[in-house]
Amino acid sequence: MRPRPVIENRTYLFTRRCSERRFFLRPDAEVTNAFWYCLAWAARRHGQVLHAAVALSNHVHVIATDPTGLYPDFLRDFHGLLARVVNAWRGRWEHFWDANQASAVVLEDEAAQLDKLTYVVTNPVGLVHKASDWPGATALPAIVSGRHIVARRPKHFFREDDEGGAMPERIEVSFQPVPAMAHLSRPEYVGLIQEHVAVAEREAAARRRESGGAVLGRKAILAQHWNDRPADAEPRRQLSPAVACRDKWRRVERLKENKLFQTLYRAAFEGFRAGMTAVFPLGTWSMRFRASIQMSTA
Numbered sequence: 001m002r003p004r005p006v007i008e009n010r011t012y013l014f015t016r017r018c019s020e021r022r023f024f025l026r027p028d029a030e031v032t033n034a035f036w037y038c039l040a041w042a043a044r045r046h047g048q049v050l051h052a053a054v055a056l057s058n059h060v061h062v063i064a065t066d067p068t069g070l071y072p073d074f075l076r077d078f079h080g081l082l083a084r085v086v087n088a089w090r091g092r093w094e095h096f097w098d099a100n101q102a103s104a105v106v107l108e109d110e111a112a113q114l115d116k117l118t119y120v121v122t123n124p125v126g127l128v129h130k131a132s133d134w135p136g137a138t139a140l141p142a143i144v145s146g147r148h149i150v151a152r153r154p155k156h157f158f159r160e161d162d163e164g165g166a167m168p169e170r171i172e173v174s175f176q177p178v179p180a181m182a183h184l185s186r187p188e189y190v191g192l193i194q195e196h197v198a199v200a201e202r203e204a205a206a207r208r209r210e211s212g213g214a215v216l217g218r219k220a221i222l223a224q225h226w227n228d229r230p231a232d233a234e235p236r237r238q239l240s241p242a243v244a245c246r247d248k249w250r251r252v253e254r255l256k257e258n259k260l261f262q263t264l265y266r267a268a269f270e271g272f273r274a275g276m277t278a279v280f281p282l283g284t285w286s287m288r289f290r291a292s293i294q295m296s297t298a
Contacts, residue, residue, distance in 0.1 A: 018059060021230055022229045023229065041077075052175060109180060125201055143190070159190050
């Protein structure tokens with residue numbers, strides 16, 4: 001896996017796909033509750049601020065801000081716990097997620113944060129007509145209403161309190177405005193999201209009319225077997241972006257910074273392996289905990 005800088009107070013779009021694109025997360029009630037429970041527990045444990053989330057049948061998207069630079073621990077606990085809980089529900093033991101590194105795209109500006117927020121909450125469109133029609137986990141209703149989602153401890157996996165269980169019986173999930181739009185009033189923020197969602201839904205409907213396609217629909221989605229997968233060929237060797245930014249030059253600057261981080265990290269790591277004194281670049285994550293290293297502060 002390539003090293004990635006982990007810097008405090010960045011906002012990310014996180015994405016993870018199920019192994020072989022199988023429908024392990026098919027949205028029955030138990031799986032939807034497990035998704036919210038595991039997400040809320042991991043976010044609370046590692047101080048992540050949630051902005052949006054959705055769980056489709058074979059992948060998940062989460063937008064969150066990482067105030068303290070702990071997102072790798074958040075992803076480890078969220079993805080690891082969700083895999084174990086759903087595997088136990090499905091009666092399976094094998095790998096749940098695909099072998100690729102989870103995608104973490106930094107959302108640099110207001111346009112990128114709004115674009116990706118719209119992308120996440122409208123991700124089910126095409127499978128269903130409206131984003132709100134998705135029968136599984138989606139943050140859209142909670143974002144629009146301002147209400148919390150309540151998830152309960154999955155009984156099939158965790159012990160009860162009187163049996164020594166330490167996990168909370170219930171957890172509330174809430175979604176805050178993305179940082180670049182925190183200055184907006186709540187009506188302005190919600191109205192902007194609803195406007196962009198409506199545009200995405202109209203554009204998807206127009207594409208279906210042109211192609212003669214149709215949505216799968218809620219009933220067919222729920223009728224799918226959880227071990228099935230899409231019939232189309234699995235995409236291979238696609239680019240994995242690290243930055244989303246509408247401003248071209250800001251994006252170029254961030255990509256240059258990332259490339260420099262890769263160069264400095266590799267050089268420091270090779271020096272460390274050779275027994276030399278090595279200073280790792282700011283944003284180094286795993287080596288901070290696996291070995292006693294020096295890290296640059298700038």
